[in-house]
Amino acid sequence: MVAPSFTAYLYPVLLLVASNVFMTVAWYGHLKFKTxxxxxxxxxSWGIAFFEYCLQVPGNRMxxxxxxxxQLKGMQEVITLVVFAVFSATYLGQPLKWNHWAAFALILLAALLMFKE
Structure with a gap:
C-alpha cells in the first residue's frame, strides 16, 4: 500500500479554507447592509453559499x-474561526477581544484532540 502524498493532505485543507471564505461572506457579509x-x-447569501458548497463537498470527499x-469536522471548526476572525476585523471592523481569542483557543484545543490516537 502506498502512503498518501503530501498533496492528499493539503488539497482538502485548501478547499475547506476557500469554502469557508465564501460561507463567512454569505453568513455575515450582509451585516454591513442592514437597510x-x-x-x-x-x-x-444563498447564491454565495452555492460556491461554498462547490468547494466544501469535494474538500470533504477528498x-x-x-x-x-x-478530524474533518474539527479541522473545519478551526478554519471557520480563523477565517471569521480575519473577516470580523478587516471587513466588519470588529476585532476580536481577549475573551474571544481565549474561547477560540479552547475550541482549537478540542479540535486538536480529534487528531490524537
Missing amino acids: APLMTVILI GSAVYSAP
Whole structure:
C-alpha cells in the first residue's frame, strides 16, 4: 500500500479554507447592509453559499481519504474561526477581544484532540 502524498493532505485543507471564505461572506457579509431588504440578502447569501458548497463537498470527499470524519469536522471548526476572525476585523471592523481569542483557543484545543490516537 502506498502512503498518501503530501498533496492528499493539503488539497482538502485548501478547499475547506476557500469554502469557508465564501460561507463567512454569505453568513455575515450582509451585516454591513442592514437597510437592504431581508429577502434580498437571503437570496444573495444563498447564491454565495452555492460556491461554498462547490468547494466544501469535494474538500470533504477528498479529505475523507486521509482524514476521519471527526478530524474533518474539527479541522473545519478551526478554519471557520480563523477565517471569521480575519473577516470580523478587516471587513466588519470588529476585532476580536481577549475573551474571544481565549474561547477560540479552547475550541482549537478540542479540535486538536480529534487528531490524537
